[in-house]
Amino acid sequence: MAEHEPTAEQLAKIAAENVEEDHSVNYQPPAQKSIQEIQDLDKDDESLRKYKETLLGPVPAVIDPNAPNVVVTKLTLVCSSAPGPLVLDLTGDLECFKKQSFVLKEGSEYRIKISFKVNREIVSGLKFVQYCIRKGVKMDKIGRAH
Numbered sequence: 001m002a003e004h005e006p007t008a009e010q011l012a013k014i015a016a017e018n019v020e021e022d023h024s025v026n027y028q029p030p031a032q033k034s035i036q037e038i039q040d041l042d043k044d045d046e047s048l049r050k051y052k053e054t055l056l057g058p059v060p061a062v063i064d065p066n067a068p069n070v071v072v073t074k075l076t077l078v079c080s081s082a083p084g085p086l087v088l089d090l091t092g093d094l095e096c097f098k099k100q101s102f103v104l105k106e107g108s109e110y111r112i113k114i115s116f117k118v119n120r121e122i123v124s125g126l127k128f129v130q131y132c133i134r135k136g137v138k139m140d141k142i143g144r145a146h
Contacts, residue, residue, distance in 0.1 A: 011137045027125060027145055034121055056122075067119050070126065074115035079108055 006014070035056055042048045077086040086102060104110065114128070125145055132140035 011135060011139075014137075014139055030124060032121070032124075038122075064119070069120050070116055070118055070123055072114060072116045074113075076113040076115070077102075077104075077110055078113065079104065079110040081105070081108055 039049070039052055039056065072090050074090060075088040077088075079086075088097065112130075116126075127143065127145045129141065129143045131138055132142075
């Protein structure tokens with residue numbers, strides 16, 4: 001084993017130090033209203049109705065109640081030390097990503113771009129959780145709510 005490689009005990013110690021409780025963000029979302037409820041408000045005001053339709057789009061005739069409200073379609077990893085961005089299309093079979101791996105060196109700066117589609121209702125917040133796993137041990141957890 002090379003000198004710079006940590007031992008299993010060191011990895012376990014680092015993982016134990018990084019275990020943290022799930023701290024919830026103090027964000028309080030507004031009361032949930034469907035798009036139909038929002039568009040039904042002030043139906044008599046023609047200019048307000050047109051404005052809402054411009055912002056929200058037309059109400060779809062048929063909405064699949066079983067479809068998830070938010071679907072992540074693509075994940076792009078941009079790193080200045082990489083030859084180009086790594087684009088992961090998440091609309092197909094996700095099992096192929098378990099076989100396909102990539103190496104991101106420790107200390108590398110990178111940006112993640114997440115592309116998603118909203119199917120039914122307005123989304124008032126999203127939560128992103130990223131796990132860093134090294135040699136099968138969870139080393140770090142980063143979470144953000146937007």
